[in-house]
Amino acid sequence: MTLTRxxxxxDAAARAAARFAADAPADVSYAVLDxxxxxxxxxxxxxxxxRLAYEDDNGGLDAILEALADRLSPRILEAPARLDPVRRELxxxxxxxxxxxxxxxxxxxxxxxxxxxxxxxxxxxxxxxSTYAQVAARAGSPKGSRAAGNALGANPMPIVIPCHRVLxxxxxxxxxxxxxxxxxxxxxxxxxxxT
Amino acid sequence: MTPPPFQRFLDEQRxxxxxxxxxxxxxxxxxxxxQETFLAALRAYPRTRVDNPRAWVxxxxxxxxxxxxxxxxxxxxxxxxxxxxxxxxSPTEPGDDGELWARVRALPAKQRAALTLRFAADLSxxxxxRALGGSEEAARRLxxxxxxxxxxxxx
Numbered sequence: 527m528t529l530t531r532x533x534x535x536x537d538a539a540a541r542a543a544a545r546f547a548a549d550a551p552a553d554v555s556y557a558v559l560d561x562x563x564x565x566x567x568x569x570x571x572x573x574x575x576x577r578l579a580y581e582d583d584n585g586g587l588d589a590i591l592e593a594l595a596d597r598l599s600p601r602i603l604e605a606p607a608r609l610d611p612v613r614r615e616l617x618x619x620x621x622x623x624x625x626x627x628x629x630x631x632x633x634x635x636x637x638x639x640x641x642x643x644x645x646x647x648x649x650x651x652x653x654x655x656s657t658y659a660q661v662a663a664r665a666g667s668p669k670g671s672r673a674a675g676n677a678l679g680a681n682p683m684p685i686v687i688p689c690h691r692v693l694x695x696x697x698x699x700x701x702x703x704x705x706x707x708x709x710x711x712x713x714x715x716x717x718x719x720x721t
Numbered sequence: 722m723t724p725p726p727f728q729r730f731l732d733e734q735r736x737x738x739x740x741x742x743x744x745x746x747x748x749x750x751x752x753x754x755x756q757e758t759f760l761a762a763l764r765a766y767p768r769t770r771v772d773n774p775r776a777w778v779x780x781x782x783x784x785x786x787x788x789x790x791x792x793x794x795x796x797x798x799x800x801x802x803x804x805x806x807x808x809x810x811s812p813t814e815p816g817d818d819g820e821l822w823a824r825v826r827a828l829p830a831k832q833r834a835a836l837t838l839r840f841a842a843d844l845s846x847x848x849x850x851r852a853l854g855g856s857e858e859a860a861r862r863l864x865x866x867x868x869x870x871x872x873x874x875x876x
Binding site: 529536540542543556602603604 | 723724725726727728729731732735736738739740743744748751752755756759760763766767819821822825836840841843868871
């Protein structure tokens with residue numbers, strides 16, 4: 527007598543796994559979101575949104591999740607419903623119906639100086655722009671515009687923390703984590719005409 | 722060295738765990754055991770260094786299957802549902818193992834565990850032995866005894 531492996535109902539296994547991921551007490555929950563400027567990966571902890579990444583600009587989903595496992599916790603699960611508020615506010619923003627994000631944020635991925643820079647950046651209103659020097663000054667480091675630029679480049683939550691509103695003093699675009707075409711697209715949504 | 726994101730571990734192991742649990746506790750109880758298996762794995766995940774993730778999670782699933790069978794033994798279902806519904810003598814269709822696995826579920830606990838770990842989870846005798854907490858020789862003997870009992874029932 528032989529006992530062969532029982533047949534596998536792959537759909538049932540996938541459903542059980544999805545149900546598990548949706549309810550499990552993960553340290554980090556993530557969702558892959560579509561947006562008009564490309565696929566985004568949003569990740570939150572029980573404290574709030576910790577990461578919003580352009581998928582193509584960060585080595586793809588696996589690399590983004592590995593970095594989160596390394597820096598936050600490996601207990602990461604795909605739980606789209608937990609990211610519903612993020613998805614909703616982003617959809618509203620891209621549809622031109624939202625000028626300010628009301629999401630709880632988890633700053634765990636940001637060092638103290640970066641935090642000051644990003645908080646100063648978050649204070650720049652929709653449709654307005656600032657410069658690296660001004661942001662550095664507001665972060666309490668008037669001569670630190672290069673350091674401020676680095677902190678903005680490492681912004682773990684672009685769009686929601688609007689680093690796209692920070693330009694060079696002469697009016698040049700400067701840099702952007704997701705590529706300059708995205709900075710331009712975001713400024714266009716906000717009605718900013720580049721000089 | 723950080724372990725991979727748990728979601729990847731879940732994606733890689735879910736099919737084997739599901740197949741093992743369906744064989745070991747049946748389709749209806751498989752989902753609850755599946756949830757408990759991965760919940761236990763998630764809780765242990767950052768602290769446990771795991772060299773063989775597949776054998777590790779299947780060993781957890783095996784323990785959840787034991788818990789399920791024990792709970793069932795303590796709280797038997799109403800008469801009529803207590804035993805697997807097995808026709809007294811029905812020829813097995815080649816390729817259709819549903820009845821055979823129902824008979825495996827009705828075996829004594831250790832034989833059931835050995836057969837499901839070996840043939841549904843496809844673990845090696847050495848891995849089965851580690852999951853059962855005994856020697857490889859004992860695992861082989863349980864497998865042998867279980868198959869013999871099944872053979873006797875089928876004739």
